[in-house]
Amino acid sequence: xxxxxxxQTQAVTLPLSNALILAGAGSGKTRVLVHRIxxxxxHYGLSPYAILAVTFTNKAAAEMRSRIESIIQxxxxxxxxxxxxxxxxxxxxxxxxxxxxSQTFQVIDSDxxxxxxxxxxxxxxxDDKQTSPKNIQSFINNQKDQGIRASHFNSNFxxxxxxxxxxxxxxxFIQVYVSYENLCNQSSLVDFAELLLRAYELWTKNQNxxxxxxxxxxxxxxxxxxxxxxxxxxxxxxxxxNTNPPLPILxxxxxxxxxxxxRGAQVGNLAAFQKDFAPVELIRLEExxxxxxxxxxxxxxxxxxxxxxxxKNLFTQSTQDNLNKNNLINLYTAFNELEEAYFIANQIQQxxxxxxxxxxxxxxxxxxxxxxxxxxxLLLAHVPYRVYGGMRFFERAEIKTALAYCRLVYAREDDxxxxxxxxxxxxxxxxxxQSDIREYAKNNNISLWAAAINLLQAKAFPARAASxxxxxxxxxxxxxxxxxxxxxxxPLYEQIDLIIKHSGxxxxxxxxxxxxxxxxxxxxxxxxxxxxxxxxxxSNPDNANPDTPLTPMAAFLSHAVLESNDTQADQAQDAVQLxxxxxxxxxxFPWVFISGLxxxxxxxxxxxxxxxxxxxxxxxxxxxxxxxxxKLTLTxxxxxxxxxxxxxxxxxxxxxxxxxxxxxxxxxxxxSAPYHSSSSSHSSAHSSTYAKxxxxxxxxxxxxxxxxxxxxxxxxxxxETFGLGVILNAQGxxxxxxxxxxxxxxxxxxxxxxxxxxxx
DNA sequence: AAGTCGGGACTTTTT
DNA sequence: GTCCCGACTT
Numbered sequence: 121x122x123x124x125x126x127x128q129t130q131a132v133t134l135p136l137s138n139a140l141i142l143a144g145a146g147s148g149k150t151r152v153l154v155h156r157i158x159x160x161x162x163h164y165g166l167s168p169y170a171i172l173a174v175t176f177t178n179k180a181a182a183e184m185r186s187r188i189e190s191i192i193q194x195x196x197x198x199x200x201x202x203x204x205x206x207x208x209x210x211x212x213x214x215x216x217x218x219x220x221x222s223q224t225f226q227v228i229d230s231d232x233x234x235x236x237x238x239x240x241x242x243x244x245x246x247d248d249k250q251t252s253p254k255n256i257q258s259f260i261n262n263q264k265d266q267g268i269r270a271s272h273f274n275s276n277f278x279x280x281x282x283x284x285x286x287x288x289x290x291x292x293f294i295q296v297y298v299s300y301e302n303l304c305n306q307s308s309l310v311d312f313a314e315l316l317l318r319a320y321e322l323w324t325k326n327q328n329x330x331x332x333x334x335x336x337x338x339x340x341x342x343x344x345x346x347x348x349x350x351x352x353x354x355x356x357x358x359x360x361x362n363t364n365p366p367l368p369i370l371x372x373x374x375x376x377x378x379x380x381x382x383r384g385a386q387v388g389n390l391a392a393f394q395k396d397f398a399p400v401e402l403i404r405l406e407e408x409x410x411x412x413x414x415x416x417x418x419x420x421x422x423x424x425x426x427x428x429x430x431x432k433n434l435f436t437q438s439t440q441d442n443l444n445k446n447n448l449i450n451l452y453t454a455f456n457e458l459e460e461a462y463f464i465a466n467q468i469q470q471x472x473x474x475x476x477x478x479x480x481x482x483x484x485x486x487x488x489x490x491x492x493x494x495x496x497x498l499l500l501a502h503v504p505y506r507v508y509g510g511m512r513f514f515e516r517a518e519i520k521t522a523l524a525y526c527r528l529v530y531a532r533e534d535d536x537x538x539x540x541x542x543x544x545x546x547x548x549x550x551x552x553x554q555s556d557i558r559e560y561a562k563n564n565n566i567s568l569w570a571a572a573i574n575l576l577q578a579k580a581f582p583a584r585a586a587s588x589x590x591x592x593x594x595x596x597x598x599x600x601x602x603x604x605x606x607x608x609x610x611p612l613y614e615q616i617d618l619i620i621k622h623s624g625x626x627x628x629x630x631x632x633x634x635x636x637x638x639x640x641x642x643x644x645x646x647x648x649x650x651x652x653x654x655x656x657x658x659s660n661p662d663n664a665n666p667d668t669p670l671t672p673m674a675a676f677l678s679h680a681v682l683e684s685n686d687t688q689a690d691q692a693q694d695a696v697q698l699x700x701x702x703x704x705x706x707x708x709f710p711w712v713f714i715s716g717l718x719x720x721x722x723x724x725x726x727x728x729x730x731x732x733x734x735x736x737x738x739x740x741x742x743x744x745x746x747x748x749x750x751k752l753t754l755t756x757x758x759x760x761x762x763x764x765x766x767x768x769x770x771x772x773x774x775x776x777x778x779x780x781x782x783x784x785x786x787x788x789x790x791x792s793a794p795y796h797s798s799s800s801s802h803s804s805a806h807s808s809t810y811a812k813x814x815x816x817x818x819x820x821x822x823x824x825x826x827x828x829x830x831x832x833x834x835x836x837x838x839x840e841t842f843g844l845g846v847i848l849n850a851q852g853x854x855x856x857x858x859x860x861x862x863x864x865x866x867x868x869x870x871x872x873x874x875x876x877x878x879x880x
Numbered sequence: 881a882a883g884t885c886g887g888g889a890c891t892t893t894t895t
Numbered sequence: 896g897t898c899c900c901g902a903c904t905t
Contacts (some may be wrong), residue, residue: 382893
């Protein structure tokens with residue numbers, strides 16, 4: 121990287137006043153933020169302790185911190201940098217009393233939240249077919265995101281009088297919201313939206329506390345401002361308004377990259393900021409350092425179709441990209457999704473063969489469901505790949521169950537944890553016993569744990585149930601004695617190891633289907649490793665508040681929920697990157713493929729008849745295009761099988777919004793393609809039948825006897841954990857293909873073929 | 881109480 | 896196609 125350009129310099133060296141930096145894709149936004157913070161420290165002499173910087177992901181926060189440290193050449197101790205949720209969580213841990221929380225409050229993820237809502241709906245006798253729990257969940261989160269509590273609805277449960285709006289919500293929505301709030305308070309549980317709302321209320325209800333932070337912070341910075349929601353905006357406003365001296369706030373954003381409206385982000389916050397925080401210095405960063413002019417032109421033309429924009433046009437000084445054939449955007453029309461995937465895999469193979477690194481290539485798609493076919497094609501082509509997104513480590517069932525044991529050991533009032541593990545592994549505590557406990561807890565306003573103990577004392581259960589329940593209670597108490605003995609402190613990973621071993625989960629999971637059992641046990645082992653390498657975030661003096669020392673276990677449990685991102689361990693491996701366009705935001709790749717450019721897929725079905733949603737889809741396309749540095753390849757298919765059904769697909773309107781002269785339509789160049797590919801101008805009337813009339817892709821797992829099959833008895837294979845081995849036997853087909861492997865390191869195991877790589 | 885089968889739902893994702 | 900849940904069987 122070279123020197124800052126004039127606009128970047130202007131942004132970095134602004135006076136201590138409010139500012140909005142409209143930063144286009146690839147315009148060096150992070151660089152500006154990082155330099156600005158360094159400048160605040162070196163030029164304005166601010167202590168890192170006086171700076172608060174908010175990002176959208178933990179990853180961005182970590183990256184920014186390390187870049188700041190490398191500029192200022194010292195540890196950034198005291199600097200508060202993190203996500204809104206992370207910062208809110210920190211505040212609530214420090215000020216749990218003022219926030220009306222218990223000291224041992226736990227953060228729950230959306231999966232836990234949904235379970236609680238389903239539980240409540242059952243208790244209230246609400247039919248989950250009539251009112252979907254997911255709708256209620258998003259209703260509750262939407263309310264919280266706007267600062268509206270259940271108590272803000274009037275006694276008829278019908279009107280939101282607090283906001284003086286005349287919206288009528290179904291009364292059961294509000295009923296569930298009320299019960300949900302009660303249950304969370306009772307169980308000391310805080311969901312993601314609650315973190316933000318509580319932190320906001322912490323400001324508005326405790327003037328002293330607010331004043332303390334207002335005098336502590338001398339500068340606020342917010343990244344990805346277009347993705348902030350109402351409560352985040354209000355939180356910032358409460359913190360920075362009416363302060364003396366003024367607390368300058370600098371926000372960075374790009375309205376064209378606002379792609380999270382569907383989860384409450386308000387692009388309008390950019391415009392609102394200019395009004396509410398006036399005077400605001402506005403700086404545009406429009407010089408793009410990432411992409412070729414062809415790619416930028418395409419992006420600019422596309423986004424010009426949006427009506428709701430603040431206005432901005434990216435340009436580049438890059439000269440190495442005149443309109444010659446090599447630089448044009450490639451467009452490929454496939455017959456079906458298998459052939460589309462085959463084409464992409466083939467292109468990647470060829471590029472790889474001619475010396476390009478696989479990790480410089482990314483395949484982007486609108487929805488995760490599209491990844492499977494692509495993965496199969498890459499496997500077939502022996503191209504290593506890495507899929508981002510999907511199920512994350514701390515979200516896996518076995519991990520959540522193990523952590524629920526930790527939670528209950530740590531805090532008995534945690535009903536969510538109690539429910540999850542009372543009969544997992546199955547220990548003969550059936551529905552009857554459980555519903556008795558629930559009923560009693562509800563009637564007496566106590567936790568499930570307390571209810572269970574009371575009922576046992578009252579001898580309310582038949583002998584069998586009573587003894588099973590007593591054993592469970594004893595188990596948890598015993599686990600606490602073993603792990604939390606103040607006279608005999610043991611390291612966190614040993615605590616978790618012990619809890620897992622005594623929980624009975626290992627035997628329980630061993631009974632599952634072999635490949636599943638295998639991976640679950642591996643994950644449980646991985647959990648212990650994660651605990652072993654876990655370093656609590658106590659870089660900030662505030663976090664080591666002597667009044668509220670967070671035990672390693674408490675810190676680990678919060679970490680598991682708030683920073684559940686997979687650690688990108690195998691980043692060093694040269695592999696193609698597969699991800700949704702959403703998760704590609706902020707990243708860049710020399711060569712980008714965007715697949716599935718079809719109406720009703722991208723743009724997605726729900727967005728086509730809604731201008732706001734359609735424009736968000738277009739921004740998503742804009743984000744996708746601007747990920748590409750040198751080469752962009754777009755593909756679409758004329759027919760596609762979705763959820764087992766093949767339908768005809770038409771090219772995405774976004775393809776038409778890119779100027780023709782920037783696009784080169786290409787066809788298959790490889791004759792060994794397993795599809796008829798001689799023409800892409802075939803009569804499309806037949807295309808819906810291609811899946812049937814043309815030979816099926818030689819799928820890796822569909823047929824053991826297939827000569828193309830990847831695996832044969834006697835062949836060498838590699839497993840990530842167990843290393844090299846030889847195939848002894850096989851059973852099952854498709855995804856359920858299981859292979860018995862004799863490993864070089866000794867022993868043989870039955871494993872799912874999906875986790876094995878052939879070795880030549 | 882626990883395990884098995886069939887019907888319906890199914891964007892995007894971080895925290 | 897796949898996951899989840901509820902109804903059904905053992």
